[in-house]
Amino acid sequence: MKRLELAIESIILASRWLLVAFYLGLGVALAIYTASFGKKLVEFVSAALTLGDTDTILKMLGLIDAALVASLVVMVIISGYENFVSRFDEHDGKVHWLGTIDVGSLKVKVASTIVAISSIHLLQVFLNHAFYTTDQLMWLTIMHLAFVVSALMLASIDRLMGLGKSKKAEAE
Known part of the structure; x- marks a missing residue:
């Protein structure tokens, strides 16, 4: 009976690795969103000299909004992986909050x-x-x-x- 319990616990513990597919998917979505941001930036730069103050502010707010959404996705990917899947190995460019959230x-x-x-x-x-x-x-x-x-x-x-x-x- 103890062997069955250990086998079930091993399967349940290993199932956390299924979350990796979600985090990788979010990484792909972030790459797509980066292309969308690039398009917005090019449109803003090309029209910058013809925009009024209000339109310039609106375009910049759109870029800030995109940056916040992208930051949110990165935070969820890194923190979710760290908390639910596995600890990151030591890296030189380690994010200071990694492992503290x-x-x-x-x-x-x-x-x-x-x-x-x-x-x-x-x-x-x-x-x-x-x-x-x-x-x-x-x-x-x-x-x-x-x-x-x-x-x-x-x-x-x-x-x-x-x-x-x-x-x-x-x-x-």
């Missing part, structure tokens, strides 16, 4: 990035407010506020969990 911290970072992306999108909408109805502006603002509240709640929960862990460590 647990699942709770990753959720907070993801939520914070989503809030930043939502903020940029909302700013773009406000700069183009003439193209939106009052109801659309209201609902976009409400959705953004929902992201903000969710991020704050996740951060609060993560902080409470951290306080609980430190009190438990002090008691031991």
Whole structure:
């Protein structure tokens, strides 16, 4: 019976390697998104001298938005692999936060990035407010506020969990 238990545990533990397909897929998606960013950048550069201030800001916000999305994908790939699959071997160009982000911290970072992306999108909408109805502006603002509240709640929960862990460590 113990051999069966050990075999099942080995299979379950080995199944974490299936996540590698997801992280590699995200890497491919990131490469595709990089091409999309390049296209936006070329369009911006080619029209830079003819754009007005508002259009220039909108184009730059689009590029910033793309950079935040790409950073989010990289953070999920690296942190997810590190937390769920395997530790990275030592590398000279090692990212300073590698190995220090647990699942709770990753959720907070993801939520914070989503809030930043939502903020940029909302700013773009406000700069183009003439193209939106009052109801659309209201609902976009409400959705953004929902992201903000969710991020704050996740951060609060993560902080409470951290306080609980430190009190438990002090008691031991």
